[in-house]
Amino acid sequence: MALIATGRAARYAPGVSEDVLAPVATRLRRAGQRLTSGRRLLLEALARAGRPVTTGELIADDARLPQSTTYRNLALLEQVGVVHRVRGSDDFARFELAEEFTGHHHHHLVCRSCGSVEDFEASTQVEQGVADAINRLAKGTGFRAEAHRLDLLGTCASCVR
Amino acid sequence: MALIATGRAARYAPGVSEDVLAPVATRLRRAGQRLTSGRRLLLEALARAGRPVTTGELIADDARLPQSTTYRNLALLEQVGVVHRVRGSDDFARFELAEEFTGHHHHHLVCRSCGSVEDFEASTQVEQGVADAINRLAKGTGFRAEAHRLDLLGTCASCVR
DNA sequence: ATTTATGCAAATCGTTTGCAAACCT
DNA sequence: AGGTTTGCAAACGATTTGCATAAAT
Numbered sequence: 001m002a003l004i005a006t007g008r009a010a011r012y013a014p015g016v017s018e019d020v021l022a023p024v025a026t027r028l029r030r031a032g033q034r035l036t037s038g039r040r041l042l043l044e045a046l047a048r049a050g051r052p053v054t055t056g057e058l059i060a061d062d063a064r065l066p067q068s069t070t071y072r073n074l075a076l077l078e079q080v081g082v083v084h085r086v087r088g089s090d091d092f093a094r095f096e097l098a099e100e101f102t103g104h105h106h107h108h109l110v111c112r113s114c115g116s117v118e119d120f121e122a123s124t125q126v127e128q129g130v131a132d133a134i135n136r137l138a139k140g141t142g143f144r145a146e147a148h149r150l151d152l153l154g155t156c157a158s159c160v161r
Numbered sequence: 162m163a164l165i166a167t168g169r170a171a172r173y174a175p176g177v178s179e180d181v182l183a184p185v186a187t188r189l190r191r192a193g194q195r196l197t198s199g200r201r202l203l204l205e206a207l208a209r210a211g212r213p214v215t216t217g218e219l220i221a222d223d224a225r226l227p228q229s230t231t232y233r234n235l236a237l238l239e240q241v242g243v244v245h246r247v248r249g250s251d252d253f254a255r256f257e258l259a260e261e262f263t264g265h266h267h268h269h270l271v272c273r274s275c276g277s278v279e280d281f282e283a284s285t286q287v288e289q290g291v292a293d294a295i296n297r298l299a300k301g302t303g304f305r306a307e308a309h310r311l312d313l314l315g316t317c318a319s320c321v322r
Numbered sequence: 323a324t325t326t327a328t329g330c331a332a333a334t335c336g337t338t339t340g341c342a343a344a345c346c347t
Numbered sequence: 348a349g350g351t352t353t354g355c356a357a358a359c360g361a362t363t364t365g366c367a368t369a370a371a372t
Contacts, residue, residue, distance in 0.1 A: 034371070036327065055361085066329050071362060073327090087248040091337090091361065109304045118304070122294050129287035134313060137281065142318025143270045151310040152295060157303025195346075197352065216336085227354050232337060234352095252336065252362090 016040070016047045020101050027080040041065060042073050043082075043097070052086040052094035052108065052117040089153065090115030107149075111156035122150060177201070177208045181262050188241040202226060203234050204243075204258070213247040213255035213269070213278040250314065251276030268310075272317035283311060 024043065025035040042065060045058045055074070059065050074095050077083035082101060086094040089112045096119075099105050105127070106119040134145040185204065186196040203226060206219045216235070220226050235256050238244035243262060247255040250273045257280075260266050266288070267280040295306040 032326085034326070036371080038328070068330075068363075069328055072364095075363090093361085109298070109302070109306070110310075111304075112307070118302075120298065120302070120304075123290060123297070126287070126290035126294050129284060129290045130311070133283050133287050136284070137270070137313065141270070141279075141281070142321060143272075143279070143281075143313070143315055144321055145270070145313040145315040146273070147314040149271075149310070149312040149314060150291070152298065152304070152306040153308040153310060154304055154306040160303060160305055193351085195351070197345085199353070229338075229355075230353055233339095236338090254336080 016043045020047070020097075024077075024080075024082050024101070027082060028076075031076075031080050033076060033080075038065070038069060039073050039077070042070060042077070046083065046095065046097050049096070051119055052084075052088070052096040054092040054094055056092070058095070086117055088115045088117045108151045109156065110151050110153050111159055112153055113155050113159035116156055118156065120152070126150070177204045181208070181258075185238075185241075185243050185262070188243060189237075192237075192241050194237060194241075199226070199230060200234050200238070203231060203238070207244065207256065207258050210257070212280055213245075213249070213257040215253040215255050217253070219256075247278055249276045249278045269312045270317065271312050271314050272320055273314055274316050274320035277317055279317065281313070287311070 021035065021040070021043070028035050028039075041062055042058070045062050045065065046053070048061065049057065053061075055067065055070050058070055059067060074083055074085075078085055078095075082098055083095050084098050086096060086108060088094055088108075088110050092115065094117055096102075104121060106121050109118040109120055111117070130148050130150065134148065137143055137145055182196065182201070182204070189196050189200075202223055203219065206223050206226065207214070209222065210218065214222075216228065216231050219231055220228060235244055235246075239246055239256075243259055244256050245259050247257060247269060249255055249269075249271050253276065255278055257263070265282060267282050270279040270281055272278070291309050291311065295309065298304055298306055
């Protein structure tokens with residue numbers, strides 16, 4: 001955990017390093033918004049989770065997160081590219097820190113039984129193939145691909161038993 | 162379009178061939194359900210669309226499809242594996258005939274601007290890579306992968322202009 | 323001081339469900 | 348007759364929004 005020098009005193013960042021908070025603050029400012037303490041709490045809850053979580057999970061994890069503000073701030077953070085919205089197999093939207101902030105490109109294991117979502121990394125072969133597919137599409141169709149999403153659907157370890 | 166011999170007279174199947182309807186009927190019967198005329202209309206609307214469509218689009222396409230019954234029948238057809246539910250980037254669930262019934266494995270181009278979804282086929286290299294990834298996962302994690310979902314996110318031709 | 327952020331409570335809207343009538347075998 | 352299916356209207360529930368207060372600069 002990184003030691004941080006603030007205006008007053010050195011203290012520990014509880015979960016989200018300043019390396020992450022600084023660029024987040026910049027992006028928010030560019031959108032005319034502020035990195036408030038509430039938004040920090042939200043980012044910390046997301047970092048703590050380390051996987052795509054529902055608003056319910058976030059709120060349960062930190063009671064200082066009110067529902068409406070949580071939704072609003074997740075939408076805001078999504079807009080500025082800090083948070084990604086993930087759809088599982090159930091009715092709940094899930095959110096996670098964008099890859100740029102977690103450090104690695106990954107995909108999702110979606111449990112069709114309980115709806116939970118876990119991260120995993122694909123082989124370079126897969127990624128290369130996907131990149132090729134995108135290039136090919138750029139020529140063939142009028143579709144302009146900007147990102148991709150590869151999910152494996154199945155049954156998670158806890159639902160298998 | 163295939164010519165079909167019924168009990169009375171030869172006629173054209175409006176969109177869904179008997180080749181599709183027969184196995185659908187079988188699957189429904191196995192679930193203690195029937196292939197009713199209303200369900201035929203729904204299947205025909207889905208076949209006519211040829212891409213993932215919302216319930217709103219289905220109902221607009223054929224006014225004989227009431228909303229509640231459409232939802233119920235889509236859920237039923239999904240349960241028996243005839244229809245797949247697809248999530249785009251908006252709040253609308255989209256439905257299409259399962260690959261088994263359309264004939265080819267495909268993936269989706271999701272427009273982040275308008276939410277529309279189109280089908281496309283990936284290279285064998287991509288599919289091979291995905292298959293490998295699934296095998297690797299089966300060993301590494303407790304996750305049992307049963308299907309995969311590869312979507313390209315971007316901007317569709319009509320939203321680009 | 324003025325703009326932005328918060329949080330409660332109410333509204334929204336895609337989807338689901340209760341129930342009585344219609345249908346099929 | 349005994350089951351399934353339908354369709355209207357009402358209910359549901361995750362998410363969004365109005366608005367008055369609090370915070371930040």
